[in-house]
């Protein structure tokens with residue numbers, strides 16, 4: 001029997017939501033929709049970041065190291081695009097500081113970029129309260145649900161979606177969300193890459 005529902009389930013409400021890391025050569029901008037970060041231990045396993053499933057974790061069994069990652073939902077106002085921003089523990093520090101100061105991340109405007117313009121270079125973050133006059137922020141997507149959906153997609157399917165001539169979603173959204181400019185530095189964090 002089907003499990004009938006009257007409304008789309010959470011994973012189908014934002015079918016095109018993308019997971020973005022800080023890119024090498026562009027500035028990632030957004031207004032935070034989440035109240036706080038969510039994070040967990042992860043492995044870089046089989047060519048992608050996946051959550052550690054200890055105590056029943058194939059990556060742990062194969063001695064892969066763990067790294068803590070955190071995520072938040074963000075909105076690019078210019079392109080009306082919702083995305084998930086993935087960060088390391090080091091990059092999370094200015095977000096934690098902001099949350100400690102303001103009590104929530106919701107409504108914070110941030111920019112993240114890599115001054116070295118290399119894929120794994122140190123990430124700088126600037127974060128400050130957004131001017132929300134006349135702006136209604138979209139509701140935050142449910143991150144655990146979205147991330148579970150993303151992680152349950154077989155790697156083969158993810159690679160297909162990244163290929164030009166595939167559905168092109170990732171390329172399109174990346175282009176829309178990123179833009180180049182030189183903001184004033186407010187926070188500098190060091191991202192410890194392997």
Ligand SMILES: [Zn+2]
Nearest residue numbers: 052053057060
């Ligand atoms: Zn594990």
